[in-house]
Amino acid sequence: MATVTDVKTCTVTACAYNNQGCTAEAVTITDSGCATFIELDARGGLPSASAHVGACQRADCKFNQDLLCTASAITVGDSEACLSYQAR
Ligand code: SF4
Secondary structure (H helix, E strand, O other): OOOOOEEEEEOOOOOOOEOOOEOOOEEEEEOOEEOOOOOOOOOOOOOOOOOEEEEEOOOOEOOEEOOEEOOOEEEEOHHHOEOOOOEO
16 A cells, blocks of 8 residues: 655755745655756745655665655755665
8 A cells, every 4th residue: 555755854945846845746766866856047846845755766765665655754855865764
């Protein structure tokens, strides 16, 4: 049964989706960080921060199941990395 993982906190304020948190509908996490991160002159996304993890490629994380995240919520921080990652 799939769970929905909230992006509880994102401190990457340079991202065009960051408006007191992540306002993308969903983000993709990779080994090199959040793949949804983008720096633009414009700001975009939902009216408020309520993003979810749509996909995660970090198969070596203990929360990763079938390339989806099963944690209840994650934090994205320095270098757009998922700070909630835990090695298996
Ligand atoms: S907690 Fe693990 S499975 Fe969930 S998004 Fe972060 S790295 Fe991926």
